[in-house]
Amino acid sequence: xxxGHRVGDLGEFELIDRLASRLESGPGVVVGIGDDTAVLQxxxxxxxxxxxxxxxxxxxxxxxxxxxxxVGHRLLASNLSDVAAMGGRPRWALVALTLPPDLPLAxxxxxxxxxxxxxxxxxxxxxxxxxxxxPAGTVVDLTVLGEVEPDHRLTRAGARPGDAVFVTGWPGxxxxxxxxxxxxxxxxxxxxHTVRELIETHWRPTPRVEAGRxxxxxGVATACIDISxxxxxxxxxxxxxxxxxxxxxxxxxxxxxxxxASHLDVERLVLHGGEAYxxxxxxxxxxxxLGIPCRRIGTIEAEPGLRLRRPDGRVEPLAATGHDHFRxxxxxx
Amino acid sequence: xxxGHRVGDLGEFELIDRLASRLESGPGVVVGIGDDTAVLQxxxxxxxxxxxxxxxxxxxxxxxxxxxxxVGHRLLASNLSDVAAMGGRPRWALVALTLPPDLPLAxxxxxxxxxxxxxxxxxxxxxxxxxxxxPAGTVVDLTVLGEVEPDHRLTRAGARPGDAVFVTGWPGxxxxxxxxxxxxxxxxxxxxHTVRELIETHWRPTPRVEAGRxxxxxGVATACIDISxxxxxxxxxxxxxxxxxxxxxxxxxxxxxxxxASHLDVERLVLHGGEAYxxxxxxxxxxxxLGIPCRRIGTIEAEPGLRLRRPDGRVEPLAATGHDHFRxxxxxx
Numbered sequence: 251x252x253x254g255h256r257v258g259d260l261g262e263f264e265l266i267d268r269l270a271s272r273l274e275s276g277p278g279v280v281v282g283i284g285d286d287t288a289v290l291q292x293x294x295x296x297x298x299x300x301x302x303x304x305x306x307x308x309x310x311x312x313x314x315x316x317x318x319x320x321v322g323h324r325l326l327a328s329n330l331s332d333v334a335a336m337g338g339r340p341r342w343a344l345v346a347l348t349l350p351p352d353l354p355l356a357x358x359x360x361x362x363x364x365x366x367x368x369x370x371x372x373x374x375x376x377x378x379x380x381x382x383x384x385p386a387g388t389v390v391d392l393t394v395l396g397e398v399e400p401d402h403r404l405t406r407a408g409a410r411p412g413d414a415v416f417v418t419g420w421p422g423x424x425x426x427x428x429x430x431x432x433x434x435x436x437x438x439x440x441x442x443h444t445v446r447e448l449i450e451t452h453w454r455p456t457p458r459v460e461a462g463r464x465x466x467x468x469g470v471a472t473a474c475i476d477i478s479x480x481x482x483x484x485x486x487x488x489x490x491x492x493x494x495x496x497x498x499x500x501x502x503x504x505x506x507x508x509x510x511a512s513h514l515d516v517e518r519l520v521l522h523g524g525e526a527y528x529x530x531x532x533x534x535x536x537x538x539x540l541g542i543p544c545r546r547i548g549t550i551e552a553e554p555g556l557r558l559r560r561p562d563g564r565v566e567p568l569a570a571t572g573h574d575h576f577r578x579x580x581x582x583x
Numbered sequence: 584x585x586x587g588h589r590v591g592d593l594g595e596f597e598l599i600d601r602l603a604s605r606l607e608s609g610p611g612v613v614v615g616i617g618d619d620t621a622v623l624q625x626x627x628x629x630x631x632x633x634x635x636x637x638x639x640x641x642x643x644x645x646x647x648x649x650x651x652x653x654v655g656h657r658l659l660a661s662n663l664s665d666v667a668a669m670g671g672r673p674r675w676a677l678v679a680l681t682l683p684p685d686l687p688l689a690x691x692x693x694x695x696x697x698x699x700x701x702x703x704x705x706x707x708x709x710x711x712x713x714x715x716x717x718p719a720g721t722v723v724d725l726t727v728l729g730e731v732e733p734d735h736r737l738t739r740a741g742a743r744p745g746d747a748v749f750v751t752g753w754p755g756x757x758x759x760x761x762x763x764x765x766x767x768x769x770x771x772x773x774x775x776h777t778v779r780e781l782i783e784t785h786w787r788p789t790p791r792v793e794a795g796r797x798x799x800x801x802g803v804a805t806a807c808i809d810i811s812x813x814x815x816x817x818x819x820x821x822x823x824x825x826x827x828x829x830x831x832x833x834x835x836x837x838x839x840x841x842x843x844a845s846h847l848d849v850e851r852l853v854l855h856g857g858e859a860y861x862x863x864x865x866x867x868x869x870x871x872x873l874g875i876p877c878r879r880i881g882t883i884e885a886e887p888g889l890r891l892r893r894p895d896g897r898v899e900p901l902a903a904t905g906h907d908h909f910r911x912x913x914x915x916x
Contacts, residue, residue, distance in 0.1 A: 280736075281736075285739055286665040287634035287668075290633060296625075297622050297623065297624055298622070298625050299621065299623075300621045300675065300711060300726075301619065303679075304679050310715070332620045336622065344726055345635075346636075348681075383639065384639060384720075385639075386720055389724075391679035391681075391713070391722075393633075395728075400613075403614075491617075
């Protein structure tokens with residue numbers, strides 16, 4: 251099979267064989283692809299983490315505008331980010347493909363390349379999957395399994411009044427990249443470097459797995475979540491689960507150099523832009539070095555609700571709204 | 584939300600809340616729906632089983648012709664059948680929904696009813712999921728996690744010359760039901776009971792979980808698989824994995840009373856019809872009572888290949904072909 255071939259040129263088992271031949275086995279895999287189920291060896295004493303997320307053509311990406319490896323990368327990153335938010339170590343993944351017969355085989359190869367390359371960075375092995383024929387667009391669902399020490403596990407509940415609120419990395423950069431993809435006219439006047447930085451952050455985000463492990467193992471975070479729904483919305487989830495409120499300081503919000511150099515609506519993107527795989531966590535103490543930028547952006551309070559403090563000291567309500575993956579009519583890329 | 588409402592009337596979180604409110608927690612669920620990942624408590628000493636399968640509108644079912652609970656039932660049954668084929672105990676499930684906004688909410692409720700009802704029968708808890716917007720049809724992917732004792736695990740490899748080949752229940756009945764759904768003219772002359780039996784077997788098959796557990800715990804099966812690809816194709820998988828051949832006796836093939844009463848091509852349906860969730864296994868000894876019909880249908884041989892012995896003693900080659908879920912243009916129902 252060479253370039254130009256399409257998925258429909260192969261039968262189910264030929265396609266599975268082709269995909270499986272690209273995959274390597276890994277630690278804890280007793281039986282991998284090729285039997286009725288995968289058989290995995292859990293680590294004694296650890297609890298199991300399980301999460302699933304998908305990429306849908308026409309909703310999360312446009313086939314014409316997105317490199318296939320970026321679709322695979324983002325798909326795995328979104329699942330790894332959920333494991334990171336629990337303080338866990340990701341281990342295994344299962345892929346469910348729904349593919350139209352006219353999909354180029356090269357696209358599927360690219361998808362797997364994106365997943366396998368990112369998986370190798372984080373020790374994640376693809377151990378199983380399913381292939382189905384799609385009468386319409388492409389849907390790829392991924393399930394990731396991980397492990398965590400029971401006494402280290404992070405959840406959304408546990409933030410206490412007086413805790414500081416921290417966020418890793420650069421919230422808003424991924425959403426900024428998405429705006430530049432969907433509206434190329436916004437690139438006018440921006441340097442090629444800025445454009446590439448923001449789009450790259452959208453296409454190939456780095457899930458904060460190591461940072462989540464440090465937070466979990468050092469026991470410093472009282473609550474943790476990833477901000478895939480947007481910083482304000484996901485802080486809202488922590489507040490709801492913890493029964494608390496919070497005030498954020500606008501001056502403290504981190505803005506990536508590329509986002510800062512853009513003409514985009516930075517505050518909206520940082521607070522409400524979705525699909526960022528940074529960690530938002532609360533802690534009564536200064537966190538240890540996570541190896542990535544980490545900024546204190548506010549404080550947990552007993553008073554319910556979410557508020558924003560302006561540089562002049564004025565405090566205003568902040569809507570805990572973000573990116574609705576379901577209702578949104580905007581097409582990702 | 585009442586009858587007449589559609590999926591697009593709700594946002595992502597409202598829809599998730601609606602679905603989660605129908606679900607109960609279960610054994611081994613430390614953190615269920617509502618955090619970044621599910622947290623599960625594995626049983627010490629057991630290995631983990633993981634499998635994924637999907638139902639795609641227009642490929643596996645037609646929305647107009649299939650009760651939504653049957654889609655949910657079949658989806659979970661297909662995954663449970665894979666766990667059964669490994670001799671495992673199914674425990675937890677994650678659902679990935681890709682839904683068009685105009686899908687009636689009642690359809691999603693029905694889907695969950697089918698999954699939850701069957702799950703309760705087998706002690707399976709839905710612990711997580713994802714919801715995405717579909718620009719086209721409905722896709723539902725399900726991942727099921729189970730457990731098995733390392734020394735009881737069944738696989739496809741292990742069949743030895745001299746072993747007998749057994750199959751549970753009624754292969755071909757599900758495929759017969761599908762033919763009656765796709766070609767209603769074939770129902771002419773059949774009793775209402777026969778039609779209902781066959782269609783019901785297609786819509787709401789019983790995965791052979793208990794039988795798989797008995798085979799595993801009693802250590803009598805040398806190889807095992809479910810026949811979702813068709814009896815001949817799946818026996819072919821056992822033979823390939825075990826490095827052996829087999830001869831089946833046509834006279835020994837089990838034919839359900841309803842299939843027998845139909846005018847359908849019984850031999851083709853029993854040998855090559857897909858989507859049956861019976862177990863095919865090999866054993867050097869007579870298996871214990873499995874609580875369901877179980878028939879010896881042939882013998883494993885050293886000579887590679889698959890053969891069929893006719894009542895007159897004539898032996899002919901049997902193609903290890905079955906139902907190709909991917910290439911097939913036939914629409915399920």
